[in-house]
Amino acid sequence: MSKKSKALVLFSGGQDSTTCLAQAxxxxxxxxxxxxxxxxxxxxxxxxxxxxxAKLAKVPFxxxxxxxxxxxxxxxxxxxxxxxxxxGQLPSTFVPGRNLLFLxxxxxxxxxxxxxxxxxxxxxxxYSGYPDCRDNFIxxxxxxLNLAMETQVEIHTPLMFLTKAETILLMQNLGKLDWYQHTxxxxxxxxxxxxxxxxxxxxxKGFKETEIIDPLDYEVx
Amino acid sequence: MSKKSKALVLFSGGQDSTTCLAQAxxxxxxxxxxxxxxxxxxxxxxxxxxxxxAKLAKVPFxxxxxxxxxxxxxxxxxxxxxxxxxxGQLPSTFVPGRNLLFLxxxxxxxxxxxxxxxxxxxxxxxYSGYPDCRDNFIxxxxxxLNLAMETQVEIHTPLMFLTKAETILLMQNLGKLDWYQHTxxxxxxxxxxxxxxxxxxxxxKGFKETEIIDPLDYEVx
Numbered sequence: 001m002s003k004k005s006k007a008l009v010l011f012s013g014g015q016d017s018t019t020c021l022a023q024a025x026x027x028x029x030x031x032x033x034x035x036x037x038x039x040x041x042x043x044x045x046x047x048x049x050x051x052x053x054a055k056l057a058k059v060p061f062x063x064x065x066x067x068x069x070x071x072x073x074x075x076x077x078x079x080x081x082x083x084x085x086x087x088g089q090l091p092s093t094f095v096p097g098r099n100l101l102f103l104x105x106x107x108x109x110x111x112x113x114x115x116x117x118x119x120x121x122x123x124x125x126x127y128s129g130y131p132d133c134r135d136n137f138i139x140x141x142x143x144x145l146n147l148a149m150e151t152q153v154e155i156h157t158p159l160m161f162l163t164k165a166e167t168i169l170l171m172q173n174l175g176k177l178d179w180y181q182h183t184x185x186x187x188x189x190x191x192x193x194x195x196x197x198x199x200x201x202x203x204x205k206g207f208k209e210t211e212i213i214d215p216l217d218y219e220v221x
Numbered sequence: 222m223s224k225k226s227k228a229l230v231l232f233s234g235g236q237d238s239t240t241c242l243a244q245a246x247x248x249x250x251x252x253x254x255x256x257x258x259x260x261x262x263x264x265x266x267x268x269x270x271x272x273x274x275a276k277l278a279k280v281p282f283x284x285x286x287x288x289x290x291x292x293x294x295x296x297x298x299x300x301x302x303x304x305x306x307x308x309g310q311l312p313s314t315f316v317p318g319r320n321l322l323f324l325x326x327x328x329x330x331x332x333x334x335x336x337x338x339x340x341x342x343x344x345x346x347x348y349s350g351y352p353d354c355r356d357n358f359i360x361x362x363x364x365x366l367n368l369a370m371e372t373q374v375e376i377h378t379p380l381m382f383l384t385k386a387e388t389i390l391l392m393q394n395l396g397k398l399d400w401y402q403h404t405x406x407x408x409x410x411x412x413x414x415x416x417x418x419x420x421x422x423x424x425x426k427g428f429k430e431t432e433i434i435d436p437l438d439y440e441v442x
Contacts, residue, residue, distance in 0.1 A: 096370045097329040104325060108318040132369040140368050144361040148353040149317045 006031040007117040007156075008110050010102055011061070013050030015183045015203060016121030016159055019167050021057055022176040023158045024119045034061045035109060037102050045191060049184040056179060064105060099132035100141055107145045107153055116153060123159040123167075135160050164206025172212060181215035192217035227252040228338040228377075229331050231323055232282070234271030236404045236424060237342030237380055240388050242278055243397040244379045245340045255282045256330060258323050266412060270405040277400060285326060320353035321362055328366045328374055337374060344380040344388070356381050385427025393433060402436035413438035 007024045011017045011034035024032045034057075036050045047063060054061035099122060106118045122133040131137060135157070142155045159167050171177050185203045186193035193200050195218040204221055207214040214221075228245045232238045232255035245253045255278075257271045268284055275282035320343060327339045343354040352358060356378070363376045380388050392398050406424045407414035414421050416439040425442055428435040435442075 096332045097325050097366070100325050100365060100369045101322070101329075104318055104321050108322075111317045131371045134368070137365065137368040140361070140365040144321060144358070144365040145318070147355070147358040147361050148321045150352045 004031060005117060006033070006113070006115040007119055008032075008106055008113070008115045009034045009059075009119040010106050010121070011036050011050055011054065012121075013046045013048070013053060013182075013184050014121070015180060015185055016123060016167065017050075018053055018176075018179050018183045019171045019174075020119045020121040020156075020158060021053070021059070022171060022174040022179065024117070024156070025057060025059070026174055027156075028117065032057075032059050033113070033115070034059050035106060036061070036063045037066050037105060038063050039066045039098070045189055046184045049182050052182045053179055056182065064109075066101070066105070097132070099130075099137070103141050103145065103155065107149065107151070110153055111149055111151060116151075117156060118153060119156045119158070121159050122157055123162065125161060125163050163209075164202060165209035168206055168210045168212055172210075177212070178215060181217075183216065185216070190219065192219050194218075195220040225252060226338060227254070227334070227336040228340055229253075229327055229334070229336045230255045230280075230340040231327050231342070232257050232271055232275065233342075234267045234269070234274060234403075234405050235342070236401060236406055237344060237388065238271075239274055239397075239400050239404045240392045240395075241340045241342040241377075241379060242274070242280065243392060243395040243400065245338070245377070246278060246280070247395055248377075249338065253278075253280050254334070254336070255280050256327060257282070257284045258287050258326060259284050260287045260319070266410055267405045270403050273403045274400055277403065285330075287322070287326070318353070320351075320358070324362050324366065324376065328370065328372070331374055332370055332372060337372075338377055339374060340377045340379070342380050343378055344383065346382060346384050384430075385423060386430035389427055389431045389433055393431075398433070399436060402438075404437065406437070411440065413440050415439075416441040 005028055007028040009017065009021045009024050009032060011021055013036070021034060034054050036047055038047055051061060103118065103120065110116070110118055122138065124134050138155055138157055142153065145151070145153055162170065171180065185199050187197040187199045188194045193216055195204065200218070204214065226249055228249040230238065230242045230245050230253060232242055234257070242255060255275050257268055259268055272282060324339065324341065331337070331339055343359065345355050359376055359378055363374065366372070366374055383391065392401065406420050408418040408420045409415045414437055416425065421439070425435065
């Protein structure tokens, strides 16, 4: 490529996208931007934490308002529906079509800003039944977006095949473990984190396997 | 399929999507809904006409507000940039990533309403350089959406390989030519239509080839 490459990170303020941000900065130093989508998630604290981390990482950061999802869908992340996961069903936290919308918006911003690389923290290993976190979906989305816009955007998913523990070790290698104290994971929207919801339990399990101490504060762990 | 099939039409109030609406009603009588996306197009008259036609067709109709596109992109349909098309470049009316966003939103609505069939009026024949009107894009989008949501949505594009003249003949066969008097085509947003912009000229050329009279009112033709 003749032009200097730039990267855009889909950034939520969670542990995974924060690790992606560190990876993108490692791959494209000084050429990274971050974008978050405000889709009406119950816990606006996520976006507040995203802002804190972007500042720490010294990357331009924008929040795109996208209220549509909470208008047309019903799920635990955008409405007050109990979190549950029945055998053989998609979990109630599934927002259908969400990741493609996010990638599509990231690709539009990338198109306008002449950015070729998009990073997203989706992960097949711990995907909990979300079909739009799988590698075959991402490959298909990359092709579809490039056909739509006659571009050659590359979607990077550095966490795709990592366990939570391996993600933490990656972050340690990238030298940014301290950023984790600002990330938000808790489904109950608590800071200090509740330590008892499925998201907190998964996170704590990952740290336990690595024998690294989670810099985040918890109520119980 | 055990359940009765339903169809959702991506509907703009233009000639093509109105033809799609008629086709969908022919294929799935009494089981059709229509949705329009308000993405900040310069001519809100399109949506007003869409409402008139949906009422005539007796189909439920909803408008989804989606201001994002006009925030993040610059083009002739959403900003006051002169309409032009330089050789070897995408036309200035191209809204990058638009059709995938529309299909994605239609697929989310379809998911929530248990609708399997989506109709869109995209057309490769007259595509004027829009990559996201081509058949290979639609096939790829269908696959990506189904991977994202674990669905079996079918995207119908009855106009894909038709010329403007053939689209008009299709509408004649469907017995709904009179709906065309309410459709909106003019890039200058005029009713009566200006008759001189590229969109009006293309439309009039189509009618001329069929020897059918366009029921729409024009200033000049």
